[in-house]
Amino acid sequence: MLIPIVVVLVASTLSIILAYLTMVEKDLLIATIYIAFIGVLYTLIYYILMAPDVVLAYMPVSSILLPLMIVIVLKKTKRFEE
Amino acid sequence: MSVRNRIRMRYKKRDIVVALSLAISMLALAMVLNMGGLGILPPRTLRSLARSIVINTYNPWNTTLTSYSLNAVSAIIWDYRGIDTIFETSVLMAAVTGVAIVLRESHKGRKPGGQGMSIIVKSSTKIVMLLTIIGSLALAVHGHLTPGGGFQAGSAIGATLSLVLVALSLQFIHRIGIDKDTLLKIRYTVLAMILAVALVPLISLVLGYSYAYILQNQVREGSYFSMPSKFFTTPLAGTVFVFNILETITVASAITYIVLTVATYEGKTEE
Amino acid sequence: MVLVEIVFNVTQVLEMVIFVYIASMVMFFVRILRGPTIFDRVIAVDALSCDLAVFMALIALYTGNPHIAFPMIFIALWAYVLDLYVSKYLEFRDIGE
Structure with missing residues (x-):
């Protein structure tokens, strides 16, 4: 019982720190890389909690579709904010 | 320093x-x-709701309280809570309709061109696309025995086709024969087929064979109608198997249509 | 001659190895905060995806449950996708060209 608790604690802490740093970032291309990293950490948490259907439904969305949409929008508008 | x-x-x-x-x-x-x-x-032991779900989804000793599928999640989504899934599919249909109306093209002149990325990227993307399509078909067909199902397989195929749009160019997509109108036609045809499979038990009610309910899967109390439940020796839940395959096709075409519309939209830009 | 024989269980070895993987996850996190260019951050995300694919196989071996290790195939196939998007943004004129 020790291993699931330790892995979930470490992954949750890292994802909360990254979520705050995404908000303060001025360069929006680096912010999308942070979002992809948070997605991989969430996949790890779902897997440790023994839910393989949720992992299979979450993986294409968070690693292929979400960065693609943000990069398309950034191409048509500007990259640095303010 | x-x-x-x-x-x-x-x-x-x-x-x-x-x-x-x-x-x-x-x-x-x-x-x-x-x-x-x-x-x-809530307590940490097995609750009574979880216990009743585990008992009722695969129960070969009591044939009126079972749906013959070993994957409990698929049985709950398509058989015990089937109307929730119908509403969720209609939410995706509303999203596709919204994208089709708001992002209508203002002019049809689209300059051809494009070569895609370098040859290393193209070769590896072709291998990845082939392996992902085979894996998704395995997920869709085995949806009632192993973790997986219809929606997971459909979104994997849709994500792969949008990856092909980025690595190889838009000309490759048009050369295969995937067009925006074709995708919309496929999606609405398969949605009508899902509705037809849900209404099949009504035929038994009309012909006078036995009493039946809409979205009925196996034998229930008071009605003798049932979809096929065994494939030689392996259990095959009737409507769960058919719905998984149809849902794969419709979700894949919806996601590819949305990505294709957003990526190739040309409207007026304000400077 | 007496040889010393050390006997380990499979579960004990796996517990020791899983802590090594958790330490490497923290190191990838430090690299994504500190990298001077943008390509260092992209490499950190890719390395975490490959690491996660092996970690899934280890957990399936530790709990003795072979049916939950199916997502391992897909995350090993799609680990390189973020590189494509970043380079397509910086080099080409249009997505889908």
Whole structure:
């Protein structure tokens, strides 16, 4: 019982720190890389909690579709904010 | 001294302190909730709802309380809570209709061109596309025996086709024969087929064979109608198997249509 | 001659190895905060995806449950996708060209 608790604690802490740093970032291309990293950490948490259907439904969305949409929008508008 | 001037931190100290304190306060709140400090929590043993779900989804001794599928999640989604899934499919249909109406093209003149990325990227993307399509078909067909199902396989195929749009060019997509109108036609045809499979038990009611319900899967009390339940020796839940295959096709075409419309939209831009 | 024989269980070895993986996850996190260019951050995300694929196989071996290790195939196939998007943004004129 020790291993699931330790892995979930470490992954949750890292994802909360990254979520705050995404908000303060001025360069929006680096912010999308942070979002992809948070997605991989969430996949790890779902897997440790023994839910393989949720992992299979979450993986294409968070690693292929979400960065693609943000990069398309950034191409048509500007990259640095303010 | 020059090394220290070059590697400078891009964040102030204030940002890192705020992020760390946010993480520590969230973890403290989680620990307090875990020990029951803020009220009554559900118990840690198997609850009666979970027990009844596990007993009722595969029960070969009592043929009126079972749907012959070993995957409990698929049985709950398509058989016991089938109307919730119908509403969720209609939400996706509303999203596709919204994208089709708002992002209508203002002019049809589209300049051809494009070569895609280099040859290393193209070769590896072709291998990845082939392996993903085979894996998704395995997920769709075995949806009632192993973890997987219809929606997971459909979104994997849709994501792969949008990856092909980025690595190889738009000309490759048109050369295969995938067009925006074709995708919409496929999607609405398969949605009509899902509705037809849901209404099949009504034929038994009309012909006078036995009493039947809409979306009925196996034999219930008071009605003798049932979809096929065994494939030589392996269990094959009737409507769960058919719905998985149809849902794969419709979700794949919906996701590819949305990505294709957003990527090739040309409207007026304000400077 | 007496040889010393050390006997380990499979579960004990796996517990020791899983802590090594958790330490490497923290190191990838330090690299994504500190990298001077944008390509270092992209490499950190890719390395975490490959690491996660092996970690899934280890957990399936530790709990003795072979049916939950199916997402391992897909995350090993799609680990390189973020590189494509970043380079397509910086080099080409249009997505889908």
